[in-house]
Amino acid sequence: MRASQVNRAWYKAAHHPRLFQSLCCSPEWSLPNLDANFPPSLECRSANFFFPDLPSPTAQESSKLPPDGNDWFQKFKWRYQVRKNWERGKHRVRRFVGHTGAVHCLAYDAYRIVSGSADSTICVWKVCSNANWLAQTLRGHSGAVRCLELLPLPASLASPSTPPLQSQSPSVWEPPEALLISGSVDTNLKLWRLSSTFEWSRITCIGTLQGHLDTVRCLQADSEKAISGSYDCTMRLWDLASSTQKAIFRGHTAGVVCLTYDDSLLYSGSLDNTVRVWSLRTTACYYTLVRPGTRPGAEFWTTPVTSLHLDSQRRRLFVAHHDGRICVWRISSTSLLENEKTPVSVEQPELIEQLCVEATNEQSTGAVIRCLAGDGWHLLCGCDDQTIKIWRADSNKPIGCIRGHEDGVTCLLVYGSVVISGSYDKNVILYDFDVS
Numbered sequence: 001m002r003a004s005q006v007n008r009a010w011y012k013a014a015h016h017p018r019l020f021q022s023l024c025c026s027p028e029w030s031l032p033n034l035d036a037n038f039p040p041s042l043e044c045r046s047a048n049f050f051f052p053d054l055p056s057p058t059a060q061e062s063s064k065l066p067p068d069g070n071d072w073f074q075k076f077k078w079r080y081q082v083r084k085n086w087e088r089g090k091h092r093v094r095r096f097v098g099h100t101g102a103v104h105c106l107a108y109d110a111y112r113i114v115s116g117s118a119d120s121t122i123c124v125w126k127v128c129s130n131a132n133w134l135a136q137t138l139r140g141h142s143g144a145v146r147c148l149e150l151l152p153l154p155a156s157l158a159s160p161s162t163p164p165l166q167s168q169s170p171s172v173w174e175p176p177e178a179l180l181i182s183g184s185v186d187t188n189l190k191l192w193r194l195s196s197t198f199e200w201s202r203i204t205c206i207g208t209l210q211g212h213l214d215t216v217r218c219l220q221a222d223s224e225k226a227i228s229g230s231y232d233c234t235m236r237l238w239d240l241a242s243s244t245q246k247a248i249f250r251g252h253t254a255g256v257v258c259l260t261y262d263d264s265l266l267y268s269g270s271l272d273n274t275v276r277v278w279s280l281r282t283t284a285c286y287y288t289l290v291r292p293g294t295r296p297g298a299e300f301w302t303t304p305v306t307s308l309h310l311d312s313q314r315r316r317l318f319v320a321h322h323d324g325r326i327c328v329w330r331i332s333s334t335s336l337l338e339n340e341k342t343p344v345s346v347e348q349p350e351l352i353e354q355l356c357v358e359a360t361n362e363q364s365t366g367a368v369i370r371c372l373a374g375d376g377w378h379l380l381c382g383c384d385d386q387t388i389k390i391w392r393a394d395s396n397k398p399i400g401c402i403r404g405h406e407d408g409v410t411c412l413l414v415y416g417s418v419v420i421s422g423s424y425d426k427n428v429i430l431y432d433f434d435v436s
Contacts, residue, residue, distance in 0.1 A: 017071075017072045017073065018072075019072075020072035020073045020075065020076040021072040023072075023076050024072055024075050024076050024079065078434070081434075081436070082416065082417045082433050082434055083377065085417075085433040085434070085435055086377070086378065086390070086399065086400070086433055087399055087400070089400045089401075089402070090433065090435050091402075091419075091431045091432055091433045091435060092431070092432045092435055093404055093429060093430070093431055093432075094429070094430045094432070095427055095428070095429050095430075096113065096115070096123070096125045096135070096427065096428040096429070096430070097426075097427055097428075098123055098135050098137075099115065099117040099119055099121070099123060099426045099427075099428075100117075100119045100426065101117045101118030101119035101120075101144070101426060102117060102118040102407075102410060102423070102424040102425075102426060103115050103116070103117050103118075103410060103411065103422030103423055103424075103426060103427065103428055104116055104117060104118060104144060104145060104146050104147075104410055104411060104422070105145065105146060105147050105148045105410075105411050105422070106148065106411045106412070106413050106420055106421075106422050106428065107148040107149060107150035107180065107413075108150065108413050108415065108418075108420055109150050109151075109152075109175070109178055110415070111126070111127065111128065111175035111176075112124055112125060112126050112127060112150075112175060112178075112194075112196075113125040113127055113420055113428060113430070114148055114150055114180060115148075115422055115428050116144075116145030116146065116147070116148050116182060116184075117144070117145060117426070118144040118145075119144075120139070120141050120142065120143055120144060120145065120184070121137050121138060121139055121141075121145070122137070122138040122141075122145055122148070122180075122182055122192075123135050123136070123137055123138075123428075124136040124137075124138065124180075124194065124201075124203065125428070126175075126196070126201075127430065136201060136203060138182075138192060138203060138205075140190055140205055141182065141184035141185075141186050141188070141190065142184070142186040143184050143185030143186040143215075144184065144185045145182050145183070145184050145185075146183055146184060146185060146215060146216060146217050146218075147182070147183040147216060147217060147218050147219040147228070148180065148181065148182050148183075148219070149180070149181040149219050149220060149221040149226065150178055150179070150180050150181075150194075151178065151179055151181075151221055151222065151223065152176055152177070152178060152179070152223070153176070153177040153178055153179045153193065153194075154179060154223040154224070154240055154241070155223075156240065156241035157179060157191075157193070157206065157240065157241070158177070175194075175196050177193065177194065177195050178193075178194040179191060179192070179193060179194070179221075179240075180192040180193075180194055180203075181219060181221050181226055183216030183217070183218070183219045183228055184215070184216055185215045185216075187210070187212045187213060187214060187215065187216060187230070188208050188209065188210055188212075188216070189208070189209040189210075189212075189216055189219070189226070189228055189238070190205055190207070190208050190209075191205070191206050191207040191208070191209070191240070191243070192204065192205055192206065193205075193206050207243045208243075209226075209228075209238050209243060209245070211236055211245045212228065212230040212232055212234070212236065213230070213232040214230050214231035214232040214255070215230060215231040215255075216228050216229075216230050217229055217230055217231055217255060217256060217257050217258075218256065218257060218258045218259050219259075220259060220260060220261060221240070223240075224239070224240060224241070225237060225238060225239060225240060225246070226238045226240060227259060227261060227266065229256030229257070229258070229259045229268055230255065230256060231255035231256070232255070233250070233252045233253065233254060233255060233256065233270075234248050234249060234250050234252075234256070235248070235249040235256055235259060235266070235268055235278075236248050236249070237249070237280075237283075247283050248283070249266065249268070249278055249283050249285075251276055251278075251285045251288075252268065252270040252272055252274070252276065253270075253272045254270050254271035254272035254304070255270060255271045256268050256269070256270050257269055257270060257271060257304075257305065257306060257307075258305065258306070258307050258308045259308065260308050260309070260310045261280060262310065262312060263280075264279070264280055264281070265277055265278065265279065265280065265286075265331075266278040266279075266280050267308055267310065267317055268308075269305030269306070269307065269308045269319060270304070270305055271304040271305070272304070273290070273291070273303050273304055273305065274288050274289060274290055274305070275288070275289040275305055275308070275317070275319055275329075276288050276289070277289065289319070289329060291303055291319070291321065291325075291327050303321045303322060303323055303325075304321065304322045305319055305320070305321060305322075306320045306321065306322055306368065306369055306370060306371075307319075307320040307369060307370065307371045307372040307381075308320070308372065309372035309373060309374050309379065310331075311374060311376075311379075311393060313376055314393070314394070315330065315331045316328055316329065316330060316331060317329040317331050318372055318374070318379060320369040320371075320372050320381060321369070322368055322369075323368075324367060324368065324369055324383070326369065326372070326379075326381065328396065367383040367384040367385035367387075367408070368383065368384040368408075369381045369382070369383050370382050370383065370384065370408060370409060370410050370411070371409065371410060371411050371412045372412070373412040373413055373414045373419075374393055374414065375393075375414045375415065375416065376393060377392070377393055377394075378390050378391065378392065378393055378399075378414065379391045379392075379393050379396075380412055380414055380419065381412075382408075382409030382410065382411065382412045382421060383408065383409060384408035384409075385408070386403065386405045386406065386407060386408060386409065386423075387401050387402065387403055387409070388401070388402040388403075388404075388409055388412065388419065388421060389401050389402075390402065402419065402421075402431060404421070404429050404431070405421065405423040405425050405427065405429065406423070406425040406427075407423050407424035407425035408423060408424045409421050409422070409423050410422050410423055410424060416434075417432055417433040417434035418430060418431070418432055418433070418434075419431040419433070
């Protein structure tokens, strides 16, 4: 901004919308999950969107908000301020209390937080309201809820007899209809349809997916399919439109606890100490990734995988292990797919970018890492020592540590300025770094 003070031409160039649009879309400043999942105007929302107890913004403050989501200067200004707050550890906290058991999993779509618990229930929290019906409790599973996925309601599951919610009320903050998928200790996955406005809310169970023989431990989904991992050592591919099982991935020798996928590859982490890379098209296993230094034939409790995070921007896979280390693997689709005709199961040390993400003394990872999350800017891990540790995604350098829970952190989500965590202490906490 100092350059804009030179003369009018420099000022005009420094404030040109294209400049800030290119900055927001650059790898350094882009936020893929925010851009893909959030309404454009939400990035420049009112500062008390997540804190309805705070006074409403004054007219002068409201006038500073852009009229729509295409004000690239305001977007970049917002992202710059949020990044500074991340580095300074400056944030506000909001707690969601209601579960009677440990919170095992979370889902979020900018309008609501969904949490699954050891008490066999699912709570849906409306984040922008403090109404008496702020939390809705879903009961349907007969065991602890271990995984959740929340996504826009696919057209194939929408009822033609029900008009879109947007036609019932024009409010820009009205939540769109959503599909919630939950997996449980009872071995089942359930499909829930979420519909709501500011005046009413309706949640309906629209299907149950059966096939796993043990706890459904992890889950990821998109508009067409869902993939679930289980303690039965398998992963299963489901077609959402027909609610049928399409494929089974077999190969792990112990329970599958985490998974993630991109356009062509599926990555799974297991209690057998390995990460496997699979073809989504053929279900063939291309690689079995073993952490360097792992003793052959080691017992399963030595270095089991606890969580995965795929950095699609930099093509890296972060793998958290039970002993508190995080391995970083370079993911090259080309090199992996060279072996499509002959699936392999070997250690591939040349794919290792860095043995582990190093921690400072304050961030010592002696505690078990339960979960990983990232947003293009940061990598976060939740640990049994009640903390959330933060690294820069581009340099793997530690930048901070968040404390708020009274027991181990079990699940994490991060979107833009917001971090949401669940814990064995039965609480859900929202940390908002959008603080002026």
